[in-house]
Amino acid sequence: MTAKDTFKTIDELAQALQGVGYFAERRLITAVFLSLKLERPLLLEGEPGVGKTELAKALAKILGRPLIRLQCYDGMEQREALYEWNHAAQLLHMRAAASQPAGASPEDIEREVYQKRFLVKRPLLEALQTAAPGALLLIDEVDRADEPFEAFLLEYLGEYQVSIPELGTIKAEVAPVTxxxxxxxxxLNDAVKRRCLYQWMDYPDRERELAVVRSQVPEASAQLTEQVAEFVGRLRSQPFSSAFQRAPGIAESVEWAKALVALDTLTLDPEVVQDTVGILFKQREDIAAITPLLNDLLAPAPSAL
Ligand SMILES: Nc1ncnc2c1ncn2[C@@H]1O[C@H](COP(=O)(O)OP(=O)(O)OP(=O)(O)O)[C@@H](O)[C@H]1O
Ligand SMILES: [Mg+2]
Structure with missing residues (x-):
């Protein structure tokens, strides 16, 4: 079965994702569903720690496809993404061929060393050449790569193929889920965006955050989990959010809940928040900014008054 047909409905896809511990809002699941149906790459943008990378991992699991990951960084070169020649093996082959009594001509040898067996596949090529059911290629943090690299991705994103000067065009047998x-x-470059479906990933609402924390930190009490979700939700909302440079993501909520359990915390109070605030915030200014707000952040919700 191709990725196109694995899930008949959006609900089926949502359930499968939940089954591997990934909780997503409807809009995101719709985007994933369409990207599978239309065989188009999906570009996920959003704040750190909202579950972008995790979605790719969860999707690979439910599709039963190997996850091939290309981690982007500034200065990344094509050969790290696509392929490189195994120079050592090429050299050995040339030496061996040249030492034969009835040695091959230099032209023959040159042709021989540019065969597939001397090619070292990097993630893009590996994804294109993965046999059925095909691969899931994660091009992670593409904004960290430079513009020439983005331009280089266009052929892959548009047609699931790449051109290698010595070998010609290599096209995917099975389109990798990308x-x-x-x-x-x-x-990002408009040309990249045009070739992808796009989804902005926001911080989760309270219900979704609760579901994630419950599923990943089952040892936390129901009361503590709710307090964590409420507290982090408040940090991200006005008027509190304007006091901070960067709000915590879902990843931080999960870590924080684990830390609170490790400290045998039954209920949040200013002291325990102060002691563990380094999990929620990674900027000195944000850590300083939270102290005067603690009483308000911990005040009972208006509905509970
Ligand atoms: N919707 C979700 N369902 C379940 N777990 C989630 C979800 N979103 C985030 N998480 C948890 O948060 C952690 C961090 O998420 P992830 O690494 O995917 O964030 P990210 O958006 O890729 O962040 P960054 O931009 O920093 O790379 C995951 O390991 C997972 O435990
Ligand atoms: Mg990530």
């Missing part, structure tokens, strides 16, 4: 993520440290 997920790109970006933290939006810079705007």
């Amino acid at each position: 997920i790109l993520t970006s933290n939006r440290t810079r705007d």
Whole structure:
């Protein structure tokens, strides 16, 4: 079965994702569903720690496809993404061929060393050449790579193929399910965006955050889990969010709940928040900014008054 036909409905896909511990809002699941149906790459943009990379991992699991990951960074070169020649093996082959009594001509030897067996596949090529059911290629943090690299991706994103000068065009037998993520440290090229479906991933609502924390930190009491979700939700909302440079993501909520359990915390109070605030915030200014707000952040919700 191709990725196109694995899930008949959006609900089926949502359930499968939940089955591997991934909780997503309807809009995101719709985008994933369409990207599978239309065989188009999906570009996920959003704040750190909202579950972009995790979605690709969960999707690979439910599709039964190997996850092939290309982690982007500034200065990344094509050969790290696509292929490189195994120079050592090429050299050995040339030496061996040249030492034969009835040695091959230099032209023959040159042709021989540019065969597939001397090619070292990197993630893009590996994804294109993965046999059925095909691979899931995660091009992670594409905003960290530079613009020439983005331009290089266009052929892959548009046609699931790449051109190798010595070998010609290599086209996917099975289109890899392709997920790109970006933290939006810079705007991506329009040509890249046009070839992808796009989804902005926001911080979760309270219910979804509760579901994630419950599923990943089952040892936390129901009361503590709710307090964590309420507290982190408040940090991300006005008027509190404007006091901070960067709000915590779902990843931080999960870590925080684990830390609170490790400290045998039954209920949140200013002291335990102060002691563990380094899990929620990684900026000195944010850590300083939370102290005067603690009483308000911990005040009972208006509905509970
Ligand atoms: N919807 C979700 N369902 C279940 N777990 C989630 C979800 N979103 C986030 N998580 C948890 O948060 C952690 C961090 O998420 P992830 O690494 O995917 O974030 P990200 O958006 O890729 O962040 P970054 O931009 O920093 O790479 C995951 O390991 C997972 O435990
Ligand atoms: Mg990530």
